[in-house]
Amino acid sequence: MSAPLPLSLIDFCHIYPGETAAQSMARSVDLAQRAEALGYSRIWYSEHHNMKHIASSAPAVLISHIGAKTEKIRLGAGGVMLPNHSPYVIAEQFGTLAELYPDRIDLGLGRAPGTDMNTLGRALRRDPNAAEHFPQDVMELNAYLQGRSRIPGVSAIPGANTNVPLYILGSSMFGATLAAELGLPYSFASHFAPTHLEQATRYYRENFKPSDTLAEPYVIAAVNVVAADTAQEASRQLEGVYRERVRAMAGRGQHLTEEQLDAIIESHHGRQIIDMLRFTGVGTGEQVRDYLEGFARTANADELMISLQGTSNADVMRGMDILADAWQLDPADMAGAPGR
Template sequence: MSAAESHAPLSLLDFATVYRGETPRDAFCRSVDLAQKAEELGYTRIWYSEHHNMTSIASSSPAVLIAHIAAKTESIRLGAGGVMLPNHAPLVIAEQYGTLAELHPDRIDLGLGRAPGTDARTVAALRRSPQNAENFPEDVLELQGYLAGRSRVQGVEAIPGADTNVPLYILGSSMFGATLAAQLGLPYSFASHFAPDSLVPAVKAYREYFQPSDLCPEPYVIAAVNVTAAATEAEAVRQSEIVRRRRVESMALRGRQVGEEDLDLL
């Protein structure tokens, strides 16, 4: 069954995975192929997630990757799922995604996360502070102001960016993101692919406290889930186990290649 035939809109999250023996270029070529196939099958959107210092994930610059793939597709929505806003100045993100929106009208989404998407040493290398996450609600409002052409910073406009109204989505895996999205009247995307037990209470809180806004008059929820497809159930189980092991590897060995001394960690 294609995405167009399903009852709920289906979308994809692409990490631009770099497999052993590959280069990031290989991952990017595969991402283009995936986007073109997803567009053909009727998927709604593809998002790319900002991660840093992980040898198996090449989507550290979602805006650049989105620009490349948007130029090689025609209609599918593309976006960040998400930009880790504490790593950036809101003005810079408004300019980047404003540029994308001008180049590819009505095709760009912007999901926003509060986590740094990396480890403490990489946060320092990014010249950011872990305390920046405390400013996340204010940074979201500042970014929203730039994109709406109603800057909250006197004398500063996002060019490009102003009046593009790039759709914002709050990403989260806890009650914080759920309640913030509800208070701001924004769509909410829950990371149930790694926090499945929290999905129901988070969505319940989001719907209960949702405040309608001009851009989002009703609650809108996206749930990220892991799906493994294979010819047989046994093969699907095997592939799922490989994915879980690689996820542990990526987190435990961030910035390092796997060696014999690391095998006990896996």
Template sequence: MRTVGAMNAPLSLIDFCTRLPDESVGEAIQRSVAFAQQAEVLGYERIWYSEHHNMSSIVSSSPAVLISHIGAKTSRIRLGAGGVMLPNHAPYVVAEQFGMLAELYPGRIDLGLGRAPGTDQQTLGRALRRDPRSAENFPQDVQELQAWLSNESPLPGVTAVPGFNTNVPLIILGSSMFGATLAAKLGLPYAFASHFAPQHLEEATAYYREHYQPSARHPEPYCIAAVNVTAADTEEDAKRQTQVVHRNRVRAFMGQQGKVLSDDQVDTVLNSFQGRQITDMLRYTAEGTGEQVAEYLERFRATAQADELMISLQSGSHEETARSMAILAEAWNS
């Protein structure tokens, strides 16, 4: 079997380890295991898990632990954090965690790094005990982490074990010009979160390529762009699934504000300016049959100047997501 992207850019996946209504955390994790196993069979390049806190519907609060579990249930697919919110942690601890993963699963571990909190302000300050100014040290923290994972220690007499000389691949994540600027300056791969923050995609990726400073490990820039996909057997079913996704998005967004909406109220919000703002976060969405989705992704790849596409599958159910994954793999590999 040919690998997905053998004739095109590699395709990878984001898995938020979402917990469905009336589902336990354990059941959500079991679905993520099945998701990774299917992705591996279909030949996807990698799966990333993101650090979120205090979100009842997302259980990937500890990407390193989740990656370790899923790594034991798979054999080939790359696994990584997309990402670890580095200002929440000491770089030394992150080096130990991902150094351990690199030793457990050689050649399969990535480490995407973000500077956002991944949570609300109360959780940030009181539960995580994070200094609100810690994000200002993100560039220095990235370089320190890189040093802990290399064969040079940033502190005399201190070594990250495991971690030392594992050289876990680092990727800077971003949804603004900050990440693009930093990744270009440090000579690191860059991933843009255009699956939920589309506004600065073209500007950021163009800047990254034009200002890239080659590093010993990465002589050429490498850009990953995230994009949503709703693939179905018919165009009509894909449109129906997109409507479900939009309705769920509005319901979740309003729920964060403590508002429980009826179906009629959801429709009213969807047709309002606020609703259009919410759904515009999914502006970059490939929707339709396999052929239609593949054609959209080729255009998106050119727009983003991307070497690799990170896919966020958007469907109304686990079964539809699994089918969408298979349709996309077949179309991209044909």
């Protein structure tokens, strides 16, 4: 590539075995501070519920805390699962963040629940059919943020006229179609849902309608990275990542012996779980850089959002350093809001 694309990060606030949520969030602060020093463009946090190993259930609260501990890196939701919420409340939350941290806040929007159906219906008390109203909810939210409330006498305060940039998230043709129709930037979740990447990003670019928000299409493609000092160490870490992913998704909270885990990994179901990580750059800095350059062409991406993978926090932090050096990131290039 003639010029490296912006690199961003998605942080799931992983809770490692024996660790508390508070420790996980403290590590997220460390990661954000290090990412800012290295020149990563932004970090997004995704809304998840009832997941024992993920602490990012309240992205707006987490963003506010990390915003106070950093200076210029963009922070956002990747994303808020909008059907779980009133658009008005999200406008207030992210309007507040935009006032606290001007020109640093992004708002990625998804329509999946981010949890299981039992939690959705009984704990979140949300209608399982709420996702059907996602396009209307996006437009309502955008109107609040632009100071154009559709309800007479009602404004989002804070929120109105903050113009927090919206990003449509997706892993299928639905999000690509909506982002193209509304003239919004599009972020594809290829780090865990690789199947429709090329079809969706191609459709989005070919059918994009310019808007007051965005004159040209803008694609963010998510991809996993396991970077280490040697290819052998990266391969070792990747094997560990695979095992933990299968354990979490197939074990469903039950204890599995290593023999049981081996059997699941070799099964069709296990291979399907591992294939979710199909787009993963593995190896030394040079090897990962080469992979990402090829992936960016495959995705026709304007920006890459990296999901750093490793078997420990130390692995992840080292991988972030290796990637930044290989990509030649420069903190001086962090100004502005890519995709606005």
